[in-house]
Amino acid sequence: MQKLKLSVIPGDGIGQEVVPETLKVLDTLAEINGGVKFEYETHPWSCEYYLEHGVMMPKDGMARLHQTDAIYLGAVGNPKLVPDHVSLWGLLIKIRRECEQVINIRPAQYINGVNSPLANPNDFDFIVVRENSEGEYSEVGGRIHSGDDEIAIQNAVFTRKATERTIRYAFELAQRRSGQVTSATKSNGIVHSMPFWDQVFQEVGKDYPSIQTESNHIDALCAFFVSKPHQFDVIVASNLFGDILTDLGAAVMGSIGIAPAANININGKYPSMFEPVHGSAPDIIGRGIANPIGQLWTAKMMLDHLGLDELGSLLMKAIKETIGEGIKTRDLGGTSYTNEVIDHIITKLTA
């Protein structure tokens, strides 16, 4: 029996609602497989935890995460309790950085039964490869003067190392897919970091002569995600641009509630982390209506990452069939509650 240790962090808001529900599905999959068992180490780290302890996670928290095979996270943030930059940098971004999860992978595809807001969504299917360790998300900067004279300076830091490994990851991925990479830039307006990004993109591209490349400015690219999403395959983007593109990709799919994400540690030194694209949605908690599909699709990415691709495929099939049968939450135009979607998927898997 293979034992896999998972750090589970439900976090805030709907994270606390969907994560426990989806663990039932993981258990069902483990039983189906027969040769694997998931052991959960669940942590209450959240904004509520912060109010009690003054920190988002305990001192030994990171060490405990390091001892597990993967981190399964719900959502972090509840600005009514704790300012976002405190909660996020104390937990989500801290884990991304200290577990060296340098790449963030976020697929988007047209799913039958999910009403895309687009009149003609066609059959789009793309993946955004997002730089996940630096760039515009930087603690370098500060303020000077006060009152009318106050100035805030924010530094974006782009290293060759991080830029190159992200772009290379995208090219490698494209080789296993359609052979096309689009780079998100803004070198016409942002004159230091983005021309650097473009240059690395061109240089790395030389190692992949068979891959078709294109660069689009982020403003145009956002417009294209709406006007022709089916024309994209692999998109590579900086931390901020990847963030924007993936929420937009989720919206184009039809709901932020279904979009998955994986924060990948590419050298295997520390665990990778799996968290959906959606946030904690404090406005809808307590009503049982949160969509568990984003979290489940994220679980599928985790299963694939852990080498349990067969279980990942079973899960994805059950997700698609369930949605196709109209068992879906209200954000997808359905009437089902979180637990009903979960129960249906479990019934499907065990049928």
Place this chain on the structure above:
Amino acid sequence: MQKLKLSVIPGDGIGQEVVPETLKVLDTLAEINGGVKFEYETHPWSCEYYLEHGVMMPKDGMARLHQTDAIYLGAVGNPKLVPDHVSLWGLLIKIRRECEQVINIRPAQYINGVNSPLANPNDFDFIVVRENSEGEYSEVGGRIHSGDDEIAIQNAVFTRKATERTIRYAFELAQRRSGQVTSATKSNGIVHSMPFWDQVFQEVGKDYPSIQTESNHIDALCAFFVSKPHQFDVIVASNLFGDILTDLGAAVMGSIGIAPAANININGKYPSMFEPVHGSAPDIIGRGIANPIGQLWTAKMMLDHLGLDELGSLLMKAIKETIGEGIKTRDLGGTSYTNEVIDHIITKLTA
């Protein structure tokens, strides 16, 4: 007879095709009015000009612009000839900054006859107020080391003065519209500039107790532009976020080819500049298919700004009727050529 002097800069690509055509419409409007005359001072400043002269505009260029009542610009940039950051910073962004056009205004609305890519566009009608002088578009920064160790640093600079005047402009605008302002932020990931932005937004908001306010992170806001654009009225955003939101707004309308923009000098010291949201689109030049509506709607904003609101309204009415009658270019699903759209509008105005 009131004489208005306009600096005309067709610029690159389709700018050279649509600007001269739309001047015919301006002349028609002046004739209808009878009391006003436009005098054009046309400048060949463009990437081709750069190849010949090594600069995007001559030394006395800015002084010549300063002597006119408004600047009417097509599009700048042709990366096959000149790198974007050279052409843009040598002309478009240079004018925005040196003519102190500190605010960029970009409306988006559902227009009958323009096929929005959204299945249910409803009747959205919003305006993005974009900071236009600083922020993420900054020349502060550079590189250190080379090869594998190279690092690019990009500074975003947010002054109290520029942040506050932009936000205040948005609140003033909201008072004349629906009384609702949405602020684009990303303070959960970008921890110096964006919490500063949020703070100024809250402080300025105190002066407008009757205005309803909301802050959305840029990623979520982009998603909302697709899922519920009709819920927005005035949106205020930094330079980069405003750039992204307005291209997206144009895409949601149905074509980047119709979206207008105004770069406003708020103290009247220097002329304001009117340029559509679309770029130079070098891929479609020479075929006569460029959509002149973005440029024309931009002309309407210029007329309003010059106090010729009546002519502005006449023009907007003619634009909407023309599109409604199906006289439109292919990006809008029509078959008309640039000049046919213009001729139809002139016929309408003079009928």
